[in-house]
Amino acid sequence: MLFRQATGLGLRVFCLSILMIALMIADKHYKYVNNVREVLSVFLIPLQYTLNAPMQAIDWLKVSAATQHELSTENVHLKQQLLLMQVKLQQLINMQQENSELRALLKSSSRINAQFQEAKLLAMNLDPALAEVVLDKGAQDGVQPEQVVIDAAGVMGQIIGVTPFTSRLLLISDPRSGVPVQDDRSGLQAIVVGAGGNNPLSLIHVSETADIQVGDQLVTSGLGARYPEGYPVGTVTRIFKTSGEPFLNITVKPSALLERSRRVLIVSNYLDDDSKRMLYETPAKVAPQPVTISGAST
Numbered sequence: 277m278l279f280r281q282a283t284g285l286g287l288r289v290f291c292l293s294i295l296m297i298a299l300m301i302a303d304k305h306y307k308y309v310n311n312v313r314e315v316l317s318v319f320l321i322p323l324q325y326t327l328n329a330p331m332q333a334i335d336w337l338k339v340s341a342a343t344q345h346e347l348s349t350e351n352v353h354l355k356q357q358l359l360l361m362q363v364k365l366q367q368l369i370n371m372q373q374e375n376s377e378l379r380a381l382l383k384s385s386s387r388i389n390a391q392f393q394e395a396k397l398l399a400m401n402l403d404p405a406l407a408e409v410v411l412d413k414g415a416q417d418g419v420q421p422e423q424v425v426i427d428a429a430g431v432m433g434q435i436i437g438v439t440p441f442t443s444r445l446l447l448i449s450d451p452r453s454g455v456p457v458q459d460d461r462s463g464l465q466a467i468v469v470g471a472g473g474n475n476p477l478s479l480i481h482v483s484e485t486a487d488i489q490v491g492d493q494l495v496t497s498g499l500g501a502r503y504p505e506g507y508p509v510g511t512v513t514r515i516f517k518t519s520g521e522p523f524l525n526i527t528v529k530p531s532a533l534l535e536r537s538r539r540v541l542i543v544s545n546y547l548d549d550d551s552k553r554m555l556y557e558t559p560a561k562v563a564p565q566p567v568t569i570s571g572a573s574t
Contacts, residue, residue: 431507508531
């Protein structure tokens, strides 16, 4: 049985060898074999594509995975760059705003013959009934109570408390604040007081016969020697009369940007020594002299 299988296998190999030799000779000497090869290659194309498809799919998956990873990495990198550029843009905007505020402060300081110290707002009092802010300058910087604070547009208020490194500013919108003012048009003098919160200011004790109009600009009058004279305080926005009251009700819009200013100037030494003595020194009382009538004194 085994001998028969070996003989049959050898015979098949011999036959295939003869066939291959015959095909090689025919391929060399007869052109029709080329035609047969071309016809057979056409039928083998689908088989070649079928056999090559898994390898192409594997290569496509590799390329796709690599491309997806690269795109994901690039997307993260671009987002980081975009965020960085947005931060830099915001910094440039802030720097531009600060430069604008500094230029405005420099321009406004030329209106007052005094010494100034720049300060920044650190915090605001959250109590809606009060109008106070905290500045980043204190006793270590020479800040003292009752110093006036201004921004580029108008009067902000007065210092009411000082710590070594900070100070508290009472805004003119606070009910405890009162600023002597003068109507820049008519010269009328009165006092502007605050109403707290976001309420407008009020001009008080103005009679109904007074020369005042909507749109009049109010500036510091200098009375009391607390506020430098001639600096903007506000604009008259409304005038009305309440029945039974002796004075007009006048509302005033503050000139200072009370809720938006971040840089301010603390005013000091706007009065010379002679002016301070005239304002603050109490004149010495003169003792009454006896009056002599007909040689007698009383």
